Amino acid sequence: MENIVELRNLTKSYNGKHNAVDHVNLDIPGGRIIGLLGPNGSGKTTIIKMITGLLTPTSGSIMIGNCKPGPATKAHIAYLSEHSALNRNRRIKDALYLHQDFFADFSMDRALNMLENLKIDPNAAVKTLSKGTQEKVNLILVMSRVADLYILDEPIAGVDPAARDYILKTILTNYQERSSILLSTHLISDVENILDDVIFIKEGQILMQTTVENIRETQGKSVDQYFREVFVC
Amino acid sequence: MAWNFDNDRPIYSQLVEILQTQIVSGEYKPGDKLPSVRELAITAAVNPNTMQRAFSELEREGLVSTNRTTGRTVTEDPALISEVRKELASNHVTCFFRKMKELGYTNEEITALTSEAATREENE
Numbered sequence: 001m002e003n004i005v006e007l008r009n010l011t012k013s014y015n016g017k018h019n020a021v022d023h024v025n026l027d028i029p030g031g032r033i034i035g036l037l038g039p040n041g042s043g044k045t046t047i048i049k050m051i052t053g054l055l056t057p058t059s060g061s062i063m064i065g066n067c068k069p070g071p072a073t074k075a076h077i078a079y080l081s082e083h084s085a086l087n088r089n090r091r092i093k094d095a096l097y098l099h100q101d102f103f104a105d106f107s108m109d110r111a112l113n114m115l116e117n118l119k120i121d122p123n124a125a126v127k128t129l130s131k132g133t134q135e136k137v138n139l140i141l142v143m144s145r146v147a148d149l150y151i152l153d154e155p156i157a158g159v160d161p162a163a164r165d166y167i168l169k170t171i172l173t174n175y176q177e178r179s180s181i182l183l184s185t186h187l188i189s190d191v192e193n194i195l196d197d198v199i200f201i202k203e204g205q206i207l208m209q210t211t212v213e214n215i216r217e218t219q220g221k222s223v224d225q226y227f228r229e230v231f232v233c
Numbered sequence: 234m235a236w237n238f239d240n241d242r243p244i245y246s247q248l249v250e251i252l253q254t255q256i257v258s259g260e261y262k263p264g265d266k267l268p269s270v271r272e273l274a275i276t277a278a279v280n281p282n283t284m285q286r287a288f289s290e291l292e293r294e295g296l297v298s299t300n301r302t303t304g305r306t307v308t309e310d311p312a313l314i315s316e317v318r319k320e321l322a323s324n325h326v327t328c329f330f331r332k333m334k335e336l337g338y339t340n341e342e343i344t345a346l347t348s349e350a351a352t353r354e355e356n357e
Contacts, residue, residue, distance in 0.1 A: 033280055165235060168278055169278065172275045172278070177281075193238065193244060193277075193278055193279045193283075194280050196280055196282050196283075212244070212283075213243045213286075216240075216241070216242055216244065217243050220241045220242065221240060222240035222241075225240060
């Protein structure tokens with residue numbers, strides 16, 4: 001399948017001395033669920049922010065389809081950032097309308113359906129929601145889009161294990177078969193069963209890109225166990 | 234509820250075993266239509282491509298067949314189902330013997346222990 005995103009020699013330096021992302025080459029094909037895994041500060045979020053156009057690379061290139069990151073690519077990439085997309089002083093449904101205005105691929109039906117499944121009232125004021133519920137609403141906003149690529153930065157970090165299961169199910173239920181999901185997390189054991197591929201990243205460089213099943217087959221270990229070995233402190 | 238998997242081997246082969254067990258035990262009966270790959274992947278909380286790979290394996294051994302109009306159905310060949318049942322049983326027995334040998338039991342002792350256990354089961 002054609003690549004949705006191609007990164008070539010992608011480098012980002014925040015201070016001109018040290019590379020937070022260091023000559024990264026990476027292809028993201030269609031139809032895959034990919035885990036971007038690495039310790040804190042390894043460059044996961046920096047890579048994601050460059051693909052989503054929030055940061056400008058110091059050098060190297062990002063191609064999304066035939067475009068560089070910009071308004072055209074943002075229309076096809078649904079991004080769950082580490083920051084909430086919700087205005088504390090508004091209601092949930094205001095966020096739905098805002099997303100509907102911004103993104104042509106946003107499906108109001110899907111959003112309302114997911115809210116209903118989770119028993120979240122769209123008329124609720126954002127400031128009355130718990131942190132976990134806010135995370136769920138943020139994810140619903142992202143998964144209600146019919147995008148080519150879903151980029152989820154730490155989608156399950158702030159919710160309890162039962163809600164994690166529901167979120168993973170929501171992700172599996174709502175992505176398109178031809179689209180891909182790039183998911184960063186340090187909660188590997190919770191997500192590894194839903195991944196096709198894993199990318200291990202360390203100090204801004206890609207250490208390895210392989211499939212979950214390949215790690216289990218060749219190492220006789222889960223991705224979580226293997227990660228702990230590779231990144232032993 | 235997500236399915237549970239061992240850490241030390243591929244997920245798809247464990248999916249194959251779980252589905253084989255569900256067919257052999259009659260949870261899915263001969264001729265039954267199976268849920269779609271996507272539905273089962275969501276139930277098991279696994280990657281849909283991995284579930285697809287498990288289905289391909291079941292199709293390869295003939296336990297499941299795909300038809301354009303009716304979808305995926307369980308085989309109606311009882312001989313095939315009983316063959317798979319024997320194979321699964323034999324795997325469990327092999328595994329059991331290996332573990333008992335690790336504990337230092339001889340074949341005779343193992344046989345004695347299993348018949349004791351069978352008697353207990355009957356009396357319960």
